Amino acid sequence: MTRHSYAAIPDACEMPNLLDVQLSSYNSFLQIGVPIHKRTDTGLNRIFKEIFPVTDVHENYSLEYVSYHLGPSRYSIRECRERNMTFAVPLKVTMRLIARQGESDEKQVKDIVEQDVYLGELPLITEWGTFIVNGAERVIVSQLHRSPGVFFDESIHPNGKKLHSARVIPYRGSWVEFALDINDIMWVYIDSKRKLPATALMRAIGYSTDEDLIDLYYTTSKLSLTAKTLENPPGAFLAETIIDKETGEILFPVGTPIDEDVALKIKENGKKSIKILPKDDKRNAYVVLNTIKKDPTKSREEALVKIYSLMRPGEPPTMEMAESLLEKLFFSNKRYDLGEVGRYMINQRLGLETPLDHTVFKNEDFVSITTYLIGLCNDIGFTDDIDHLGNRRARTVGELMANLFSVGLSRVARTIRERLSLKDQENVTPQLLVNARTVSSVIESFFGSSQLSQFMDQTNPLAELTHKRRLSALGPGGLTRERAGFEVRDVHHTHYGRMCPIETPEGPNIGLITSLATFARINKYGFLETPYRKVVKGRVINDIQYLSADEEDRYLIAQANEPLDQKGKFVNEFLVARKRSDYPSIKASEVEYMDVSTRQTVSVAASLIPFLEHDDANRALMGSNMQRQAVPLLRTEAPVVGTGMERRVAVDAGVVVRAKRPGTVTYVDAEKVVIRPKVRQKPGELGYIEDDVYELIKYSRSNQDTCINYTPVARLGDVIAAGDIIADGPAVSGGELALGNNTLVAFMPWRGYNYEDAIILSERLIVEDIFTSIHVESYELQVRDTKRGAEEITREIPNVSEEALLNLDERGIVRIGAEVEAGDILVGKITPKGETELSPEERLLRAIFGEKAGDVRDASLKAPPGMNGVVINTRLFSRKEKTEEAKKEEKRERAAIERAFEKILRTIVNLRNQRLGELLEGQT
Template structure:
């Protein structure tokens, strides 16, 4: 919540004028899904992409397998989507999926009679994307992240065999749409490899109609001495070569011409089974200088195979191996041969990698489901009665539904949405992963594929990536980047014509960018758009050089186009080392939304866009006047000339606000109005702040006064000291909401019951439950308190005949029930904010089998900053709170202002993140002047400008001191003298007023120790820094166990907080006790405190009774070891002191 609805004055730095604004930051998701659905297009005008292409590839379905034919063809006409039965909010509430029914209009054609049956068939529900670019699956928000992989097409790479450099060509189809084909030289013979089987390429060329003469002509152009391989193929016809090829590819099958044609057609010529796709054909045409349209490698017409790019690939490969600079490929209508430059490919170049967005991933999954459905249709066509068949009877939608469920529930690319704050939400949707189905694995990915490539400039952020095993494999789109229709990432550039930079913006892929010379965004320009300098620093293929203005083709649109949204939020980024900037980028996504949101005093200008595009705040889509405001609703009355929006009733648009809703990560999603009745609003304006939003600006942390100085060792090793004033004022207080649920089931012993009537509990324990046994909203609960009362029947032994007789005479006695209530778990608690009850049969409620009803309780917890919590700034300076001191004990400034937080100075120089020092200085100006600053990345406020502003502020402060009659005392003079000796300022001499002004330019201040009142011996950097509280809170991590669950096999305590386990006393800890000689401690650690069942039970009884704890017995792990040795056929026995056999399994199994 913002502290005030009055917007502060914001001063902007930066000299570069940007000609375009940032594109919509979620468009990579929204546009892809829109193109996949094409719901807004008439069926006859839909393009052959996404859902339409999935239908077109599977249909028509006919049955001509194994020589049998039913004379039926099932064809597809069009599809449509129905309305979603529930809104996304209702789906989140009831654990449903936000989806719409999908129908297809199908035709069943009888070939013999020409009879056509038409039907509209329900093909299952299709999950829909919400407005903000995510999906709601089973009540939880999920995001489908984009996948980056090698683009289909042809690639030429090299490797060394001994000392000889050998080239290889690889022809790659779309994922799972055909085999990879490799062409390589082996012992001087050009071989082709398909499905791990090798054969001379001349064999396939003969199938394509090449005879001996044309084969020699093809090869001798590059190798004059080339000869055909000695494989008895001389003079072989196309049919003979086809059968020979078939025996190589299918060695077990008898070679028959029809079967060979069918196999080769399916392998390389059938568009349904082998598909280069539009990207693959585009890449192939670009590389080989051709203009083919076919999406297969071979074509089949009139019983013959013909080439669709294979021969061109062979010619290019031979030219490359020969070391030629160009090769002639193809010929146009006039017979002019196309000369193409011959180069090796860089597989990490972004021109050779493409992004598979959500629409393509969904279409691929639908193809899988529809393929299974088609197999079922063919079976029913063969087995059923053709006359009685209808489209509805033939089609079973279960494979499609199962494929979609599998994708959204289990795919590596469908992820639980990160809703920690608006930035993490936005970042998740802009994620690009090289992992996932058909992608790389962490173990296989080498250094090259993870590394930053020059083509990442303006497309993929070189900074933002995880720190662990996924480094370089998961990345983020750059700020201005877009993904084009073919899946290649494009970056924007301003066109330069005749040395003049225009405002025309061109989006280019990486391979097109390589053709041009591009100037930097900060190149000085004259008023007419011409370059101010005679030589312009520009780059070509990533190499920076000085060029004449006439040689420059394009110019960057903005300095921040290099980096992602997260990274562009770091002020003075250019002064930070990349490793720490990476940490800063990632940690901003871990910041928890605070109760008192405060936007940064030093921002970068991107904060507003994050709030508007993340979808967490309320943005009006109409222009008008606010007519009503309360905590849950805002109403806007439209102005007369305003266009009508979809949700307007009459001329009033109503916006409902989200209040105290739990996010996926347990943070608080809460919206509150920032407009008043009578206020004029325009479309696109933020009218209600969401979490971590302050008057429409992103607010992940707090502006606090910090000092960078050692503090009695309390800030050793990145520990951080804070003032209790921050805790008292709720600066770092956050709200966290936990969800608990309980189910009442039908069991064999009888139904469980949700009730207030629980045996053996006092009225005090039930005080907060209503008449149904559910805790009331507003109740404060602590660990062990009942949230929902529930009773279950106890198990009973089978009654004897006498008991059955007595029961039948005197009636059934009241059966005993046990308390199985839902209680607050250890370490949790707070205020109950919401309860929801679902009963079987309620509308839209889908409970698991055997569940009669379910109750869900939401408990909100207010968490203040405490020792052990992790805090960080935006520059990667992170640490754990080690001590909370009283404000009066913290160091304070000369005007009595106590410092809020003390950072360790050793955490700055070696880590080279000096941006935080400049932020602190400019933040101090903001504190003294009461305004806020925007300083864009790579176009920041200069050090000179900051020094001058500090000097002006200091002059005002000194004048006030003079007017109030204050003079420097001796101790302050000593600090200034020391600053002179240290070289921070010039030697003051006797002019201490000048020394104070000089010190103010350095950004340092005289600071006083709050505990002694003495000045600290040297000047200290003091200023305002933006500091965030991160998701890693000590309250979630601190854990203690007395007795709890044990592992079933080893009977040792479980590990980890989630299992209510204990710390493992491991091998090295055992060594420590052995070295110390603590034999008795070691024995009880390995027995009664671990897996000695009888011993620990006896020890527990002894403790309860106050008796001395007795000795231990045999631990369970020893019994497991003996049993494992038995399983190896080793007869192991335990002997006592008298060498008699001891049965350690007594009571567990019969004696031998």
């Protein structure tokens, strides 16, 4: 079919690969194809470097990580599907064990052992973004969760007063929250445990005295105690502690209001000047002062003990233990991790310039957070919107796998430490120390039972693609549908161009499961980005920039349908632009960016609906979801009216076969296409080029029992370019997605027969198989050795007529091509019976007809009720020895390989002789 585009506004940039969200994430995790010396500190490499080296208690042994490498897969993707295996590759890690001896200060290296250690099988992503686990295709759904970082919040007290709080969410470790109460006292909560004055934490991290805290948050001044100031003291507070010279006791603590009596007593104590805090009418002026007054601790030591008793109640604290606890809580890389994302977010929010690789707290972080929180009381700064996509990020498959490995390897490291202290010191090697099952069990449980590892929806190509591009707020560490409120489910202005506002389920998961928009991508920090064209002085230039939600909030952005002249300038002097959730009318010269496409706001499924802008959003939602329920038809037909996305969906979903190299089609049948590649020959080369053979999948079963069948579209002699479509898959016609049929529909009443939801069909729809689809179902039967004897597949089934056995072959398995109905025997199987007391009649029958019939019972596999169809394939898997059929099949395959090899050899010999003839011609 020839397509004519009537699009008034062409896309300004190429749409990214629709499976990039899965493929790029997992490939960057494994760094497949990157030489060992060029691997960056990301993904699996970073996890190994974080966990290792592992040393024993006495530091006599150290196990170091050198590198990892992946072996080849044992089975192909096709074999994994057939045998119910997992498509995985062996992970081998090169480890180095260093043994040392001597005193603790000067240990000498005694021995170094370097070995490859097998760490189990690692599931590998297919080129279509799926995993094959136990023969079934699964998808790892990306998870939306709250980003690590600092978040400021505001709540209203029953008395009407605004209360502010700040919460720091790490990637791993203890949560810490600062909150102001109605008395303007700042409290800190560590891991949501009992509260503690914030100044106690500040003392513990190094600002130990009251004076240190005052200097940290306030600008103080000197006051000379002259006769004038003694008579009329300013309305201020003491910014230092006054100690009695004679007794050494505290005369006036920090924060004491200065009046005549106080000033006089200080003068009498021998002080000529004092440090004061000038009076301030602002509400936030005395938060720290109020907190100091409430704080029971007065030094760093007291503060450390207070924090220890709060976190470990009942344990007697020592100073060393208290310091160690604080270190582990916020300053240890092993126990606390903000992650690059968390550090980036804190830097952005508080205007800091801490390096991104510093992923633990610094003292200035605590100071900046508390200072900002105090400023919020006086309307300086702003609070955060937790539903803003600048505060929510996507955890893709690569990151989820990295987290799994981190958990698994931490357990391995613990085991290694235990074994190093127990093992015979002479014979210890890396292979004896590492237990591969630990990591394997974590990965297997994730792929098998995690909420984010899902059985792929394979009803049609669109269902596949949508499943891989899905974003879920549910899952481990996410929300639950019971406690998710309206706000988190609702459409937010930051979803524009990042998440589809239309496509979401209609049930209890509405708004929690969404879809990526067509042009959206996920950046290295996990934030969703969308592309815009740069606008300079009212002129749109072809500079495409991807902006995250936080960056976009700063700019005025024009819509994609805003008219432009030939030079790229806006036709209208005034236009409606977008900034955050506002739509101001502005001058064209003020616009900073412009949308790249009219469909960048919606998902793939919604972009397949023609004239979407005329639809009601609720009905468009239903249409988007129902397209995914269309089963592939027997006769596919591409839509007459399309949106231009049909080919893109078919190609990116991987349901069409594309030519890898240019060439000419030399052979075509229903099962394979052969292309003779067109390759430029280098001088001196022999000239032999191996043909590209494309094997087509025939009548295969999908996860939803729909039929996967590929049909060639290339014809014999066709000249093919690289990337051309040579075969259509299920629900594809001419390389375009074809979910239904171009039927003529009339919206009209017809004698009451189509009242409400009733419809009238033309008989031709049934007669001509317009909406007929093929479904493929598989049935399994297992044959075991039982206590009473071995079960057996056979054609000799007791008490079954010969007519019922008509479709079974000599092995007792239904033959390919047989038409079967409900109740028909598919596989004949007999099971040994237990011996029972026989009646005289049964004994007589046994004597006449023999023993065998009575010893076994019929346990055959039969077609279930309501089923009729044609047998398209049978497979027999045996653990013991190869069956006769398997041997025949193997012989046929070996003969085919040998014939192909001989053909190639003959071609090469002929080419060699021809080339030699050309070279020797005229030489003799």
